[in-house]
Amino acid sequence: MFTQTLFLAMAWPRVAVLLLWMNPGRCSAAAGQSGDAAEGFGEKLNSGKPLFVYFGHQVSPAISRFLVQLEKSAEALHDYGISVAKVNCSREHIAKFCTGEKLMKKVYLFRNSELLKSFDVDAVFDVNSIVSHVLFSILFDEVRYVQTDADLQALERTARGKSDLLLGYVLMLGTQEHRALMETVFVYGARYQFILTTGGPVLEHLGMSPNQQSSAAWFLHCRLHGGSVTLATSERCPLTPMRRPLSTLSLHSFLQLMDAPLLSEVFEDPSTVPPPQPPLLHTPQLFLFSRPGTEHLDLDVASTLAWRLRGLALLLLVHRWSPAVKTPEEYNVAYRLPGQGSEVKYLTLNDLEEVTELFVEQGGAGEEQGGGGEEEEEGDEEEEGWPVLDVLDDEVADWVYRTRGSSLDSDSVTQLTSDDFHAQVAQHDLTVALFYLKWDAVSKAFLSSFNEVADRLEESDISDVHMVTVDCGEWTDLCAGQPVGPAPATGPDPIVPFQPITAFPSVLLLRPRAAARHYSGTLGTEALHRFIMLSRLASPVLLPNQEEVTLFLQGAPQTEPAGSRPHRVLGLFKTHSEPGVAVFLEATTALRGEVLSGMLTERLAERWAAEHGSPDLPLVLVFRSSHAQDPPKGSALRLPGSADELLELISNALLDTMPELTVENLPSYLALGRPLLLLFVGEEEEDDERGRREVRGVLKEMRGVVEGGGSTLQRYLPCWIHLGRTLAGTQVLESLLGSVPPLPALILSHLPSGELYHYPPNVPIMVRPVLRWLHSVEEGQQRPAGSQVDPRWAPDVPFFDFLSAMDQEEPGYARQRTPRSRGNRKRSEEEEKEKERGSSSRSEREGAKRDPSPSSPHSPPPLHSEL
Known part of the structure; x- marks a missing residue:
């Protein structure tokens, strides 16, 4: 969902690390070498490289823990050209440092053979504190410390017109955030002036509370940029806050974003402008349009808006007079969000505030409440906005919270109930049904993608696909697989063509008088759209001549959705009626939506079989999507006796010997x-x-x-x-x-x-x-x-562990709960059956909770299963 840019691949200096770790046994073994060891230490000390050394006689439990962390820090400090060593003073005596004390609690940092600083081992207790303190000492001249606004203002005056500033706030020195800031200074210290604060009145100028409990960073634009008069006349440098938690990677991405042009002018249509490249890959793009008569005014407006959205989006001004711009005149704004490919959305907005609201979360709820209690707490949470949400563990719930105010209704999607479900399925050739729970975060997130697919199908004039949704929190009887609803005027009572829904969200493809086809792909727009488009095609396609076979294998428009390259399977048979055809039809029906399948018979089949070195029929040829050869060559499979065996053979044949791993495969x-x-x-x-x-x-x-x-x-x-x-x-x-x-x-x-x-x-x-x-x-x-971490899949946040929450209910909770079904009146016997079913389902859930291991060693159990 959220990715970072590579940062640790910078050209950092590399030197050899001096490790003189010794346990008591090793010390005694090296008794005769103390002179050589002391000579080696002196050589390292005079090498001109920084050296971080601990001198000691005896090791207490506290010192032992410190030495473990010191050893772990050696590799990290090695990246910065800093060596780490431990000198056993029982074996070798280094004047001034191997004192008469048996238990020494100091560690020393040398540079250019001179003592730079000493630390108490209590102050450098883990890897983060060691790395941060050592780098802070070495880079001391490159980092300024401020506590008051007057200190910061003085630095701004000095830097104006020369360099930009990066101000970092950490709760205390020696933390992971302090280390991240110092690592960034090591790489960017020659480019920006870095400032550090641990609190004080300066936080008020930055708009933060003096009791702020989370680290943060700000970019101060003190170097004059072209086209900005405000910077030259304002007393203070404009501020841009970093809206992600402070880390090495986030600081790197933030600085790259600050270095990007404030405003770019383009002369092509937004749909043809490429998305941002790493490290700006996850930054939205905003397009404004300029007309020839108002070009200067449009440029001023775009510059003003660019400063408002600094750090949130990349702003581009599109000149309409260019013949390459095809956007209709009715739209004046376009934007592209990260993670959605090259899709550009167009809008008509009236003022800058509406444009800003596309990217800035509106707060102020706490100010409007004016009271205490729960309302005030909710307002505080609303005011904090994205910085707090960025640190949530459950990214799906985070997304749902961010988009909680947006509507997910779509005219292209029909909401079905138990009353009309069967009638609607019977009236359409293909029904794509989404079964979801309104309160489930994953369901709500996927609803957006489902609506996008429906809109895309409608825009493409595809009328044979009916997109529907079923809220299983309301229509529990339907989702439980019960034949409910009014019976048709003629014919037998409807039979539900699917098993009870136990995982949410679930997507089923339904056809009249056919079993449901379950969609098991990724919960995204592109994957679902591709699956539906492939499912519309016949499976298998009857190919009567060589021309049809060539078009089928080459990916003709009528056999392949745009932008995809699916796998293909060909069945070769002597006649249409031989027994193996039934096995092939059953297997290809199960693969419908995932692969394209075709069938050849008679002489054409014999010819293809001979070309693949297998003259005997029946035969199955499998063509992977990555094999675009001419003539195409596929893997030849003998037809087994069952569809399950054939499915396994096809699946194995589709696996590459050295595949490129993607989210889908x-x-x-x-x-x-x-x-x-x-x-x-x-x-x-x-x-x-x-x-x-x-x-x-x-x-x-x-x-x-x-x-x-x-x-x-x-x-x-x-x-x-x-x-x-x-x-x-x-x-x-x-x-x-x-x-x-x-x-x-x-x-x-x-x-x-x-x-x-x-x-x-x-x-x-x-x-x-x-x-x-x-x-x-x-x-x-x-x-x-x-x-690797524990392979079991458990909720990241305890709040989302619904099963645990239910276990805390009073005994008999599930038995007392009767499923709701609006609009359906059940007889008392049916109600008792529902209660028994709820009790049984509860037992199954408890059993699943006691044994979290999935049926497949690599398939996690469904998190959101409840009925």
């Missing part, structure tokens, strides 16, 4: 249960043609690893993720290693044990080194870089 490959040999590549490597060649070269080497790995590679699943195309890949990489390393990065994930191994970044990714590394991992010669 990840579950299919995880279901194999094989450890992942996962390569991460990204667009930051593709800034020029040389970078693109390097990426292609790395992928070629990895395919060579697959081909030359033999039995070793058969145990793993070699795969790769492109961070530019799969935005969640950055978060995956950061969650695995704790940070984003330089790309390309190769990770080995042992799924059963949870161990993670990181291929050395300084070793080129080539066939022989990678195979040697894999061999050393199997021999236990490599140390894990980390471990």
Whole structure:
């Protein structure tokens, strides 16, 4: 959902790290080498590189804990050219530092052979505090500390016309936020003036409470930008707050956004303007239109609005007089949101306030209440706005809260009830039904995508698809699979063509007199639209001649939705009536919406079978979407005796030997249960043609690893993720290693044990080194870089654990609760059955809660299942 930009791949200096860790046994073993060790320490001290050293005689429990953290910090400090060492004063005596005290509680920072600063071990108690304090001491001259507004104003006067300022507020020194700020200073210190505050009156000038309990950052625009008179005449530098939690990656993205042009002028239609590129990939774009007669006025208005939206959106001014601009005159505003591809939405707005409201959350509820209690608390929450929401763990609920004021109603979607459901399904060739719960965050989020698909189908004049919704909180009898509602005038009572709905949201494709087809893809607009478009096509398509077969395989408009490249399956049979046809029809019906299927018979089938080296019929040919060969070559499968066996064979044939992992295909490959040999590549490597060649070269080497790995590679699943195309890949990489390393990065994930191994970044990714590394991992010669988290899928926020909330209810809660069904009057016998069913369902839920393991080792149990 939210991804970050690579930051830790900057060109930081690298030096060797001096590690002199010794336990008591090692100290005594090195007794005869104390002189050499002291000489080595002196050499490092005089190398001109910073050195962070602890001198000690004895180790107490507190010192032992500190030494563990000191060892962990060695790798982080190594990135900044800082060495870490521990000197055992029982073995070697360093004058002035190895004192007569047995338990020493000081650690020292040297630079250029001089003592820069000393710290109490209590002050540098973990990795964050060690890294932040050490960097703060080394970069002391590059960071200014302020406490009052007068201090800040003096720095603004000094910086005016020269450089911009970044002001960071942290609750206290030595925290993770302090470390993030100092890491940013290390990279950008020569470009911006950095300011640090830990509180005081300066917060009031920044619009914050003196008791603020969360870190923050602001960008002060003190360097004059072209076209801005305000900056030259104002006494203070304009402020832009960073609206995300303070971290290294968010600071990097924020600074890149501040460095972007305030206003860009374009001479093409908004639909043809490319979306922002990393690291601005997740920034909205706002388009305003300029007319020839009011060009200067439009430019002034756009500049004013650009300052209002600084840090929220990229503003572009479109000149209508350009012949490339095709936007109708009725629209004066357009915008593109991140995560929605290249889709541009057009609006007609009356003033700047309406435009601003597109991106700025309106507050003030607390001011309007004027009272205390619950209303005042709600107002405070509303006033805080996005900065608080950005730190919520449940991102779906976060999105729902942000969009709580928007309407999800659509004229393209029909809301059905138990009374009209069966009649509506019988009247349409294809009904796409969304079963949801109004109070469920995921359901509400997906409703927006569902409505977008319905609108897109209506705009495309597709009349054979009926988009409907069913609120299972109201029509529980229908969602439970009960044959309710008025019987038709003629014929038997309606039979519900689906099993009880137990997971929300659920999408079913329904046809008259046919079993329901369940949509199991991702809950997004593009994936659902592609599934519906493929489901409209016949399955299989009868292909009578070679021309039809060629069009089918090449992706003709009548057989393939625009913008997609689905897999294809061909069934080859002697006649239409042979027994294997029924097996093929059953399998392709189950694959409808996911693959395109066709069928050949007689001489045409025999010819195709001979071309694929299998003259005997029946035969099934599988063509992966990535294989666009001419003539096309597919995988030949013998037709098994059942549809389930054929489905398994087709699924295996569609899997690539070294796939590119995406959000859509990840579950299919995880279901194999094989450890992942996962390569991460990204667009930051593709800034020029040389970078693109390097990426292609790395992928070629990895395919060579697959081909030359033999039995070793058969145990793993070699795969790769492109961070530019799969935005969640950055978060995956950061969650695995704790940070984003330089790309390309190769990770080995042992799924059963949870161990993670990181291929050395300084070793080129080539066939022989990678195979040697894999061999050393199997021999236990490599140390894990980390471990995966608990694979069980549980709610991130306790509030959303509905089952736990229900368990806290009084005994008999589920038995006392009778499902509601508005508009349906049940006899007392049916009501008793409903109660029994509710009790049974409650038992099933409790059993599911006691055993959270899913039926498949890689398929998490549904979070939102309730009836």
